[in-house]
Amino acid sequence: MGGYFSEIFNGSKSLLIGMGITFREFFKPTVTVQYPYQTIKMSARFRGHIELIADEEGKPKCVVCGMCERACPSGCITLGSTSIEIEVDGKIKKKKVLSKYDLDFTKCSLCGQCVENCSFGAIEFSKEYNLASTRKEDYHFNLLERLKRLEERNA
């Protein structure tokens, strides 16, 4: 019989202890932010979708070696190139120029193999995360055009 009452007493005590903890939490500072009205700063290493980097002239640094395309586990990068003729030291040479850089972001798993395998530092992760859409086509990025847009905005 004594055990019965002590259990009631100890049980009620444990419930009150728990309620005391939740009550104290009321007066703790708020840790959540009101997204989308408030946002937090993205960390420096945040991995968004990839982006081309421009050189001083505003052209993409990419030399179309195709390392990113081959390294990609899901095959979401498609490259295209055209060759142009340029004059170097009075001689006419052929040079490969990037004409297409398509990223199918629906397949990308953001592993970073493309950025890691790029020996020319031509691609980086963007900080873009507001990518919600109901259409699949919105995730097929034309990075070359995106770079042009970004350059125009910066100019």
Place this chain on the structure above:
Amino acid sequence: MSAPIQLRPDETFILNVGPQHPATHGVLRVKMQMDGEYIVKSETVLGYIHRMHEKMGENRTYAQYLPNLSRLDYLGALGYTHGHVLAIERAAGIEVPERAEYIRAITVELNRVASHLFWFGAFVMDLGGFSPLMYAIQDREHILDMLEAVTGARLTYCYYRFGGLYNDVDDDFTEAAKRFIPRMRKSLKKYDALVTGNIIFQKRLEGIAPVSAEMCRKYGATGPVARGSGINFDVRKNEPYSVYPEFDFDIPVYHECDSMARYKVRMDEMEQSLRIIEQGLEKLPGGPIMAEKKPKNIKLPVGDFYQAVETARGSFGIRIVSDGDKNAYRLKLRSPTYSNMHLFDEACEGMLIMDALAFMGTLDLVIPEMDR
């Protein structure tokens, strides 16, 4: 007017828990033959989110398979990627710098604490208490912020590389981790008073769902489930890998075999993980984070390689059969919850359904990891 359904005294009915059910935490279906509120027989049906991860491992090169490993268990992904890189490094004979291994151990243990915190919150929510989930997630958020600053991802990390790491940790990370440890210890005390001491919680777990050591061995259960049944087995101690022999930590073992024992093992494990992180940060050596001699395209020698690691859910094993090519001939993933889940069918016979769902919570199921 239809007459009410009359069941014969010996008649049973089939109850489907899942495939979409909050208690299963994913797409898992459990077919239960019920006699009133008691379970007569249960059958687990898997395969709703099977993604052929093993087959993908045979079609991709070893480096391309890296992101797959973090898609198995989304709560403790680093442990799985750790197993994969260790297996490849041992097979290819790549020496890993000490700093890289220490950072691996620290991040894996942080991830283990994050995983246990989420399990704790979700488990108490299964039993009907909502506040602990919010507190647990608040603590977990600190870990995710730290790991995001280092790895660039919050959940599906792709941080370890063959021979080292993707990038180095900075002082911000070590400072944040050092600040986190005392904070987490305080939180653990709070959880102890709020949940472990709670009379309703104790009454629902103590003496419920006994899983004998025999049954654990029969089904190959590992991790906290086995340790809650008195089996002192932890891959970190029994088959040491990485830099774990350098750390001083204990393996919590409980002999009660009930749901409470499995709960207590995980709560104690968080404290032990904090100890490992503390020692790791103290001992963290300088130096490179990537091996110097590392082939660009990894090809394993012909042979059969196996590596086991202790993840948050138990012993995870990866077996690679190589024919000398740049991708595996056969790749087998031994996932802990797959084995842990299978003792559910036998153990829950004759149990009340609410006890069985609480028992399922103590198994710490992550369905994508079970259903690779």
